[in-house]
Amino acid sequence: MSKELIAVAQNWAHHDPDLKTKKQVEELITNNDIEKLSELFAGDLEFGTAGLRAEIDAGQSRMNRAVVIRATYGLCQYLISKNPGKKPKLIVGNDARHMSDQFAQDVCGVATALGLEVFKLPSKLPTPVLAFGVRHLGADAGVMITASHNPPRDNGYKVYDHLGAGIIPPMDKEIAQLIKSAPMADEIKLASGWNEIDITTQYHQRAAQLVNNNYGQIKVAFTPMHGVGQETFDACMNEAGFNPSINVAEQTKPDPNFPTVSFPNPEEPGAMDLLLALAKKIDADVAIANDPDADRCAVAIPEKGNWKVLSGDESGFLIAWWLIQKSKLTNVSLKGQMVASIVSSSLVPKMAKANGLKGATTLTGVKWMGHLDELIFGYEEAIGYCTDPEFVRDKDGVTAALRIVEMFSYLKRDNTSAEEILNGIYKEFGVHLTKQLSFRFDSVAKAKEITSKLISNSPAKIGEFSVEKVDDMNQGIDGLPPSSGIRLLTKNGRIIVRPSGTEPKLKCYLEVTTLPGNPQENRAIAKKELDSLAESVHQLLTTI
Numbered sequence: 001m002s003k004e005l006i007a008v009a010q011n012w013a014h015h016d017p018d019l020k021t022k023k024q025v026e027e028l029i030t031n032n033d034i035e036k037l038s039e040l041f042a043g044d045l046e047f048g049t050a051g052l053r054a055e056i057d058a059g060q061s062r063m064n065r066a067v068v069i070r071a072t073y074g075l076c077q078y079l080i081s082k083n084p085g086k087k088p089k090l091i092v093g094n095d096a097r098h099m100s101d102q103f104a105q106d107v108c109g110v111a112t113a114l115g116l117e118v119f120k121l122p123s124k125l126p127t128p129v130l131a132f133g134v135r136h137l138g139a140d141a142g143v144m145i146t147a148s149h150n151p152p153r154d155n156g157y158k159v160y161d162h163l164g165a166g167i168i169p170p171m172d173k174e175i176a177q178l179i180k181s182a183p184m185a186d187e188i189k190l191a192s193g194w195n196e197i198d199i200t201t202q203y204h205q206r207a208a209q210l211v212n213n214n215y216g217q218i219k220v221a222f223t224p225m226h227g228v229g230q231e232t233f234d235a236c237m238n239e240a241g242f243n244p245s246i247n248v249a250e251q252t253k254p255d256p257n258f259p260t261v262s263f264p265n266p267e268e269p270g271a272m273d274l275l276l277a278l279a280k281k282i283d284a285d286v287a288i289a290n291d292p293d294a295d296r297c298a299v300a301i302p303e304k305g306n307w308k309v310l311s312g313d314e315s316g317f318l319i320a321w322w323l324i325q326k327s328k329l330t331n332v333s334l335k336g337q338m339v340a341s342i343v344s345s346s347l348v349p350k351m352a353k354a355n356g357l358k359g360a361t362t363l364t365g366v367k368w369m370g371h372l373d374e375l376i377f378g379y380e381e382a383i384g385y386c387t388d389p390e391f392v393r394d395k396d397g398v399t400a401a402l403r404i405v406e407m408f409s410y411l412k413r414d415n416t417s418a419e420e421i422l423n424g425i426y427k428e429f430g431v432h433l434t435k436q437l438s439f440r441f442d443s444v445a446k447a448k449e450i451t452s453k454l455i456s457n458s459p460a461k462i463g464e465f466s467v468e469k470v471d472d473m474n475q476g477i478d479g480l481p482p483s484s485g486i487r488l489l490t491k492n493g494r495i496i497v498r499p500s501g502t503e504p505k506l507k508c509y510l511e512v513t514t515l516p517g518n519p520q521e522n523r524a525i526a527k528k529e530l531d532s533l534a535e536s537v538h539q540l541l542t543t544i
Contacts, residue, residue, distance in 0.1 A: 002034050009037050009059070015184035018065040021058035028058075047071060047176040049167055049367060053147055053156035056099050063155045066185035068103045071157055072110040072143070073188050074179030078171075079116065079140050091137055092194075093121040093130035094145035095228050095293045096254035097155050100124075103145045107157075109190030118194035124228045124254055125200065126294035127158070128396035132203050134164035135391060149225075149265035149291040152258050165370025165393040169481075200232070206391050207399050208239035211406040215413045220286055220405055221279035223248040225264050225271065226255040227292030232398050242405055246282050248274045258292070266291055266298035267312070267383060276300055276307045286408040286418075290397040296383040297397035299404055301418045310418075312381040313345040313434045317425055318418060319385055319400065320348045322407040323377055324355050329410075336374035341365065342480065342487075343496050343509040344381040347432040351425070352376075363483050364498070366395040381434060381509070426519035431526040435534050437508040439541055447499040447506045448484075450544050454497060455486050463536025465490040473498075492526075493533055497541070508537055 009025055016022035028037050040059025045052050045067055052071060054063045079088040090111050094104035101123045111118045119137060121130060127144050134142040142160035150156070159167050159175070167175070182188070220237075222245035224230040230252050237245060250260050251274060258264040261271045266289040279287035279300060287300040287307065299318075300309045310318070320338055327334045337358035340348045349359025357376065362368035366386050369378030370393035378386040384395030387403050411417060426432070441447050458470040471477040473485040473496075485498035496509040512530040514522040 005034065005037055005041060008041050011184075012041070012060055012066070015186045016058070016064075016066045017069065017186045021064050021066065024058040044180065047074075047172065047179055049169065049172045049365065051156060051158040051167075053150065053154060055153050056155050063099070063103075063157070065099075065102065065106055068106050068145075068157060069110055069185045069188050069190070070182040071179050072107045073114070073182040074177075075141065075143070075159060075175055076111050076114045076116055077178045077182075078175045080114065083140055087115060087117050088141070089117045089119070089137060089139040091119045091121065091130065091133045091139045091142045092145075093125050093127070093133065093142070094123055095127070096124040096256055097145075097147055097292075098152070098256045099155055100145045100256075103155065103157070104143075106190065107143050107145070108194040109192065110188055112194045113189040113191035119197045120194050122196075122198050122200070126228050126232050126290075126398060128295055128392050128394060128398055129200060129203050129232065131160055131164050131394040131396070132206070132392045133199050134160050134162070135393070136199055136202060137197075144293075146293040148293050148295065149263075151263060152256060160394070163370060163393050166365065166367030168367055168371060200235070204232070204235045204239045206388070207236040207402055208241075210388055210399055211240050211402045213241040213406075213409065215406070215409040217243045218285040218405065218409045218412050219243075219282060220245040220288060220408075221248075221275055221282060221284040222246070222287070222401070223251045223272075223275045223289045224254075224294065225261060225266065225289055225292055226251050226253075226258045227264070227290060227294060228254050229290035229292075229294030229397060232294065233290065233401060236398055236402055237405070240402060242409075245288075246278065246284065248278050250274060264292050266296065272298060272300060272309060276309075279307055285412055286404060288401045288404060290401065291383075294397045295395045297385060297400035297404070298383050303419065311434065312379070312383040313347070313432070314422060315383065315400075315404070316340065316344065316348055316379040316381070316385065317351070317432075318407065318421060319379070319387060319403055320351050320377055321421055321425060322403060322410075323387075324351070324357075325410075326406075334376055336376040337372065338376055339369050339372065339378040341368070341380040342478075343498070343507075344379065345432045345434050345511055346494070346513070347425070347429060348377075348379065350429055354429070361478060361480070363480050370394055381436070423519040426522065428516055430516050431514045431519060431522040433512050433523070433526045433530045435510045435530055437510070437534060437537060437541075439506040439508070441504045441506070444500070444504050447504055450506060450541065451484065451486060451497055451499045453544050458486070458488065459540060462488070462490070462495070462540055463532060465493065465533060465536065490533075492529060495533070495537055506541060508541065510534055510537065
């Protein structure tokens with residue numbers, strides 16, 4: 001085995017155009033460091049619907065220039081084959097992570113050499129600006145170099161299709177096949193001469209059109225979490241006529257090392273501490289965090305002298321409510337559908353239907369929403385909101401933040417609070433409480449095995465809860481395409497268990513609902529049920 005491994009590593013190093021990673025692999029071979037080589041050469045880095053994402057390092061299983069060059073060759077072959085007789089258009093952007101600018105230039109270089117019409121955005125921009133750019137330019141595809149909210153050592157390669165939405169099957173599989181048959185990296189030509197373009201002003205203007213400052217000014221505490229969102233958010237706020245936000249000074253400028261957070265994801269415990277401290281200090285009306293590439297948006301609200309971070313679902317309820325409320329205030333009728341991913345709360349589709357709109361559910365990931373007709377609003381519980389699908393068919397933390405600012409300015413003028421709005425929603429539709437559990441195992445196979453066991457031998461009861469229906473998501477449920485996982489329905493609740501495709505993890509999404517009625521009483525009932533359900537699910541999944 002080690003002989004084969006050494007041969008693969010030698011061949012890779014021989015063809016690596018990056019002298020730094022080439023030297024690194026050669027030294028590992030010289031030192032016979034089989035353990036490290038096994039990590040770096042555990043097979044090709046898998047290209048999926050999120051594109052590529054991994055730690056920056058040498059070798060075929062990590063993010064590096066050789067991997068990016070080969071991936072781009074495969075993508076370009078796909079675009080050439082799908083656009084016979086024309087020159088495919090590709091737009092490229094990057095965030096501020098380590099190597100992001102270099103990787104973006106490599107993408108441009110390969111695509112230009114293969115005859116594509118290539119447009120490169122300025123460096124260090126939010127992901128939604130690239131998604132906007134695909135539609136704005138009428139491009140055939142877009143590539144964004146970003147690892148979103150992953151740890152500092154990671155980077156990634158995200159592909160958008162001609163709609164400006166994240167790619168979905170079978171496009172991902174077809175591109176993956178072409179990457180596998182790509183030449184070695186040093187055999188792929190790179191050329192200069194692509195178009196450098198700047199569409200940031202157009203993005204700011206469009207984002208500002210979504211909102212108005214008619215309801216007055218508010219005090220907004222904001223952080224881009226060491227990412228690329230600050231400048232774009234500031235420009236959009238200014239364009240929309242809102243007062244500038246007050247920012248977390250230590251986190252305002254892009255820094256790929258993310259020095260003040262252990263994990264640069266607003267959902268992680270402690271990640272928003274500096275923002276909440278600032279919000280309290282300045283007596284803000286609302287606190288908003290973007291993740292490092294600004295495609296996600298987290299919200300915190302003042303509550304009894306403290307600050308409460310809303311769940312991704314709660315923010316989703318509020319944005320849906322505001323879009324409906326604003327249409328009533330402005331007499332502009334809404335037409336189309338509001339959607340939530342299957343692992344999010346079931347409430348937003350119900351709110352849509354009650355207001356004469358369509359409500360629907362998609363598979364996990366905003367990419368699925370980006371392919372729907374008549375989309376007004378789509379969201380997933382992992383703080384991802386598509387609030388301007390006409391121009392950005394992906395989650396957009398900047399326009400979501402603007403919608404939140406506008407809504408809170410209205411609430412302040414109306415002398416009401418987000419908490420009161422949520423209670424009004426719960427009074428009408430019942431309380432909908434959600435919780436996510438995560439289980440780590442020693443292998444990806446183990447996580448998949450537990451899911452299979454749950455499907456083949458489903459429990460009739462989970463703790464005190466009787467299981468009324470079992471849905472195998474691999475067969476496709478609710479008219480959706482097949483996906484990994486199982487859904488268990490109880491009288492008032494729902495449990496979805498999904499294995500991660502790339503990590504040895506099971507993710508579990510719980511929801512408990514009540515009938516319409518007194519929100520305070522029902523919240524207490526729902527919370528008690530949710531805690532009990534979470535405990536029972538935990539016991540079940542750790543003893544299978």
